[in-house]
Amino acid sequence: MPLYEFRCNACGSFDRSFPMSTVPDSLACPRCALTAARRPGGSPGPGSSPITRAVEATQRTAHEPGVVRQPPSRADHRISRDPRHSRLPRP
Numbered sequence: 001m002p003l004y005e006f007r008c009n010a011c012g013s014f015d016r017s018f019p020m021s022t023v024p025d026s027l028a029c030p031r032c033a034l035t036a037a038r039r040p041g042g043s044p045g046p047g048s049s050p051i052t053r054a055v056e057a058t059q060r061t062a063h064e065p066g067v068v069r070q071p072p073s074r075a076d077h078r079i080s081r082d083p084r085h086s087r088l089p090r091p
């Protein structure tokens with residue numbers, strides 16, 4: 001059964017699994033019993049799609065930018081680490 005994410009305004013989100021045909025739009029929160037609405041799209045658990053992860057990372061860095069101590073070194077930008085490739089003619 002797929003996992004669906006529900007969000008309680010007081011306690012945060014929690015996951016419950018339901019058969020796809022019977023998943024409710026809202027559920028009583030297991031902690032405070034208030035109504036918790038299902039998150040749109042029904043994220044399939046922590047290993048969600050690359051698009052979901054990219055959107056969440058973008059939202060996170062809007063408030064807490066990722067800090068780097070130094071720019072990435074030039075060597076990291078090279079596609080190949082084979083020393084013979086550096087002798088090949090460049091366009």
Ligand SMILES: [Zn+2]
Pocket residue numbers: 008009010011012029030031032033034
């Ligand atoms: Zn709650």
